Amino acid sequence: MTAGKTRSATGVPGLDEVLHGGLIAGQLYLVDGEPGAGKTTLALQYLMQGVREGEPCLYVTLGETAAELRAGAASHGWALDGVEIVELVAAESDLFGDSDLTMYHPSEVELSETTRRVLEAVERCKPRRMVLDSLSELRLLAQASLRYRRQILALKQFFVGRGCTVLFLDDRSSEGADTQLHSIAHGVIALERHVPAYGPAQRQLRITKFRGSDFISGQQDLLIRRGGLEVFPRLRPGQHGATYQRDVVPSGVPALDQLLGGGTDRGTATLLVGPAGSGKSTIAAQYAVMAAKRGGHAAIFTFEEGRKLLLDRLASLGMVAEEGIGPGKLQVRQIDAAEVLPSQFANIVRTSVETDGASVVVIDSLNGYLNAMPEERALVTQLHELLTYLNNHGVATFVVATQSGMMGSNMRNPVDTSYLADAVVLFRMYEHHGAVRKAISVIKKRSGWHEDTIRQLWFDGEGVHLGPPLMNLRGVLAGVPVEVTVRHEGEPGDDRAGRR
Incomplete structure (x- = not known):
């Protein structure tokens, strides 16, 4: 918050965080966007907060009548009690020409009359918050750009010193953003609306100007639903963090912990990558269930597998934890990638950590997360911000990534994010003795040593099992292994030690 300047809360969840506390009171702001972007909804929320x-x-x-405004507000469950509405819409008599006007152009008289009525309403109500909707009507009445600019400057001068915070709404009817308005206003809130080829409309908010204060720059995801607008600020990891002790997070499976050099650590991110059905989700869930059993709170965010199906599958493996929020509980939340915005998901995770106290977070999977992102580059950037944020809070994060293909060298990652992870666990399917088996290995761990062996992995009603290192097979990661002669310990060529 800027010292010495009173803030005016917007009433829009998330927007005050973007503005570092809200609008600066007593100034004039422009809210512009195409029809349907959410300008009127934002303005009404601001007034209701007042x-x-x-x-x-x-x-x-x-433009709109009071009845139309109240009907729109009712759709959100609002009554607008305490908000005075002044209509300056065209009357029915305006459909016919005025033969008495001979010396002045009709637009000159109409603009002066409209401006006079606006000023009279302000003098009568003496508002601390005001909305003028919309500037496109004044622009049409002014006709000339110079006259329009002078009129806006006169209105700005009128409001200065009256202690009133003013929102001017503009629908970009002047073929794009009005740079004249941008130069006059103390701040500009731009609302964008994009309709993809498939799926719901996507909305974003951007602060393009905010005099006298810092703010979160860039595009912020925006959602309109019953109850109004909600803004999901972009995560800035450097602004968030908590003091924690870098403890080891056990899995509850001794052989798995041994493979990872004792276990994974708090404040690190582990990528579990492999083909579908290789056991990635189950291993990630094992850490979450174990964290809950040890008295912590864990959260699983699943993009593909249904919540009930996941819980039933884990129960069949003996992996049961009390569902809910808080110490000793596991939360499983199903995420619809087509409905949840990227920053909205990041804020859901943030709430799980800061409010619910999650110490283990599972994102299953990266493929579903990618479907919520507009492009691959944006995915990598936001995933980096999210993982850094979680690391700063001492959370042990597990990210599942499903590769295309089942066996062999044709395996492909959905997007290369291995360099973002502190540890990478590789899963493979391989053929052996007429059966398809699973293998697991650790190929990277920044926080300490790990085994560089490959172990067989299987599941049953008693949970997760890892076999001894597959010393007698070569080519397991390729999918079609070959039996080899095992050298005895100490003989030339023996290399079974873990790596540091």
Whole structure:
């Protein structure tokens, strides 16, 4: 928050965080965006927040009627009690020409009359918060850009010193952003709306100007639903963190912990990568269930597998934990990639950590996460921010990535994120003695040593099992192993030690 400047809370969840505390009171702001972007909804939320704080609020409408505004508010469950609405819409008589006007152009008279009525409403109500909707009507009345700019400057000068925070709404009817308005306003909130080829419309908010204060720059995901707008600020890992002790997070499976050099650590991210059905999700869930059994809170965010199916499958393997939020409990949340925005998901995870106290987080899988992102480059950037944030809070994070293909050298990753992870666990399917088997190995661990062996992996009603190192097979990772002669310990060529 800027010292010495009073903030005006917006009433929009997440927006005050983007603005570092809210709008600066007593200034003029432009909210622009195409029709349907959410300008009116944002403006109404701002005024209703003012009503809750006991401030007089005024909504001047030049386009919609009061009845239309109240109907739109009712769709969100709002009554607009305490908000004074002043209609300056065209009357039915305006459909016919005025033969009495001979010396002045009709637009000049209409603009002056409209401006006078706006000023009268302000003088009568003496609002602390005001919305003028919309500037496109004034632009049409002014006709000339110079006259329009002078009119806006006169309105700005009128509001200066009156202690009123003003929102001007503009629908970009001037073929794009109005740079004249941008230069006049103290701040500009731009709303964007994009309709993809398939799926719901995607909305974003961007602060393009904010005099007298810092703010979170860039595009912020925005959601409109019953109850109004909600902004999901972009994660900035450097601004978030907590003091923690780098303890080992056990899996509860001794052989698995041994493979990882004793276990994984708090404040690190582990990538589990392999083909479908190789056991990645089960191993990740093993850590979450064990964390809950040890008295911590763990959260699993699943993009593909249904919540009930996942819980039933884990129960069949003897992996049972009390569901819920808090110490000793496991939360499983199913995420619809088509409905959840990227930053919205990051904020869901943030709530799980900061509010619910999750110490183990599982993201299953990276493929579903990718479907929620607009492009691959954005995925890598946001995943880096999310993992850094989780590491700063001492969370042990497990990210599942499913490779295309089942066996052999044709395996492909959905996106290369292995360099972001502190540890990488590789899963493979291989053929042996007429059966398809699973193998697990650790190929990277930044926080300490790990075994460089390959072990067989299987599951049954008693849980997760790892066999001894597959010393007599070569080519397991290729999918079709070959039997080899095992050298005895100490003979030339023997190399079974773990790596540091």
